[in-house]
Amino acid sequence: MANKKSKKEPFQWERFLAAKKRAKISITKLGSKDDGIGWSEKTIRRAKADGEINPEILEALAKRLDVEPDYLKGKYDHFYDFIIDGFDEKQREMYLKEMLDPGRYPYYMGKNRIKLYEGYMDGILMLHSISNRQYDELSPETRKAFQIDIERAVGAVIEKYFECDGRGQRGIPDLYYLESQIECYEPEQPEEPDDGIFFSSKDRFSERECNDK
Incomplete structure (x- = not known):
């Protein structure tokens, strides 16, 4: 039986370039097996043209560049678009430079914060005598x-x-x-x-x- 083809994820090239610059690695090296992710440079560049990427490659890139996969997907660009409505061009540029810095979105953060947050919410509910059943309802x-x-x-x-x-x-x-x-x-x-x-x-x-x- 043929393997089911994975649904592709969005890919934001500008975020990728910012993360690559911070990691101080070239696209050529990213495509190598020794210091990169094992997928070719051509495959990575194809994601630029398509605006989407295979989820396995996205995960490998995110891990190698030390950023959340969601950052490379452009999720935060979409979110901050709501906030900067009404900003002038200079304010917009300064704000986005700060908030979309790849250093704010390390690879480990997504998974670890989810687990931490689940325990945090459980603790709040338990300490205030609210059951998980009430919350789930x-x-x-x-x-x-x-x-x-x-x-x-x-x-x-x-x-x-x-x-x-x-x-x-x-x-x-x-x-x-x-x-x-x-x-x-x-x-x-x-x-x-x-x-x-x-x-x-x-x-x-x-x-x-x-x-x-």
Whole structure:
């Protein structure tokens, strides 16, 4: 029996180039067996022309370039398009440069964060005497709204008590990252986020070091 052909995934060439540049590797080396993924350079370049890629090749590229597969699929481009509506060109360029930096989306993060988040939600429910059955009986839309409300509340409390994250970045740039992940986690199209959650008078996206008081 012939193997069932895998459905191809979207492939965003610009994100691929950004990840490749960060990994300091050429397309030729990526196509090698020794230092690359074992699929030819021609196969990788074909993905540019097609705008889609075999899922096995996507996974191999993501692992080798140390970025989430979703990053190479352009999922975050789609998500941030909602946020930058109304920005002028300079604001758009600066914001996307920060938020679509491949360093923000390491390969391990997707899988590990999913497991961590599942335990996190289980803990919240258990500590507040809510059963998993009650949670599972909520509609998918209601569960998503519940998760977003939890993250907004947690983010507001963290922002109240901490000025910097553990790396010393003022404004805690990744504070609302998890919320944004929940917002865009849809098999079809993500909901438009509330801009007020992502922007405030605080310089949330800067990387200036906090001064010791």
